[in-house]
Amino acid sequence: MSRLSLLKCDPNEISPLGLAFVGDGVYDLIVREELICEANRPVRELNTKKVEIVRCEAQARLAKVIEPYLTEREADIMRRGRNAHTGHVPKNASVADYHMATALETLIGYLYLSDNIERVRELIDIARKEG
Numbered sequence: 001m002s003r004l005s006l007l008k009c010d011p012n013e014i015s016p017l018g019l020a021f022v023g024d025g026v027y028d029l030i031v032r033e034e035l036i037c038e039a040n041r042p043v044r045e046l047n048t049k050k051v052e053i054v055r056c057e058a059q060a061r062l063a064k065v066i067e068p069y070l071t072e073r074e075a076d077i078m079r080r081g082r083n084a085h086t087g088h089v090p091k092n093a094s095v096a097d098y099h100m101a102t103a104l105e106t107l108i109g110y111l112y113l114s115d116n117i118e119r120v121r122e123l124i125d126i127a128r129k130e131g
Helices: 016-038 043-054 056-069 072-083 095-113 117-130
Strands: none
Touching (some): 016 095, 016 117, 056 095, 056 117, 095 117
């Protein structure tokens, strides 16, 4: 699969928070697609399950599981995302979890915009097997 948009952009020129903005949407779409393909459920139930999977704590756990499997470049992208100054932390999340979730979203956004969605799938599969 390639990117959905035909617009060209260089992910190396996008800020970590810009990459996280895209990565958040990509990860959310992957989770939504998987949930609906598992079973046709009421939308309220789908949303409840989705929120459990995409919330900060769950994303932080996923990020920690995949860290040993990252290339040097991927680890650098995650580090940049983790160290980005977000300006706020949601009230229901710890600062550490929020930064790790941002790191994961940054990596997903980078890989997606680099037209490497297959690597995103690989990392999510690793996290599910290991976590």
